[in-house]
Amino acid sequence: MRIERINNGIVIDHIAAGKGIEILKLFPTEILRTKIDYASYIDSPRMGMKDIIKIENVDVNHEWLMKVALLAPDLTISVIRDAKVVEKINPTLPELIEGIIKCRNPKCVTVRETYLPSLFRVARMENGKLKQQCQFCEHIFYS
Ligand SMILES: [Zn+2]
Numbered sequence: 001m002r003i004e005r006i007n008n009g010i011v012i013d014h015i016a017a018g019k020g021i022e023i024l025k026l027f028p029t030e031i032l033r034t035k036i037d038y039a040s041y042i043d044s045p046r047m048g049m050k051d052i053i054k055i056e057n058v059d060v061n062h063e064w065l066m067k068v069a070l071l072a073p074d075l076t077i078s079v080i081r082d083a084k085v086v087e088k089i090n091p092t093l094p095e096l097i098e099g100i101i102k103c104r105n106p107k108c109v110t111v112r113e114t115y116l117p118s119l120f121r122v123a124r125m126e127n128g129k130l131k132q133q134c135q136f137c138e139h140i141f142y143s
Helices: 021-022 062-071
Strands: 009-016 036-045 048-056 076-080 084-089 094-098 121-123 130-134 140-142
Touching: 021 036, 021 048, 021 062, 062 130
Parallel strands: none
Antiparallel strands: 009 048, 009 076, 036 048, 076 084, 094 121, 121 130, 130 140
């Protein structure tokens, strides 16, 4: 599959093969009412196989950058303006994440009192899994 060049928008590259669909799901559907190119399992010298997504006329947004970093830390996002790459972003995982992850401990105060934004300390483990610790109840889970 050939991916067309875009004039304005973003290119998300170096996505682990087959993970592109999950990345697309991070965008609110109203943002995705635009032209999207999605190529899956394409050859990559660096990764073997990878996915690439191009989305026209969208901007990067801090909240979804954090979600992307949680899901796929190794990807590259190029911001395109007037057919030129004006910025390259490697989403980095912040140490603390507020309001994006939900606590899985049913007794946690953030589950009962839903107006409280969750707060998690996150760290990538050596095996690639993500350690997430709730700062309210200290419950730890991995994904
Ligand atoms: Zn909790």
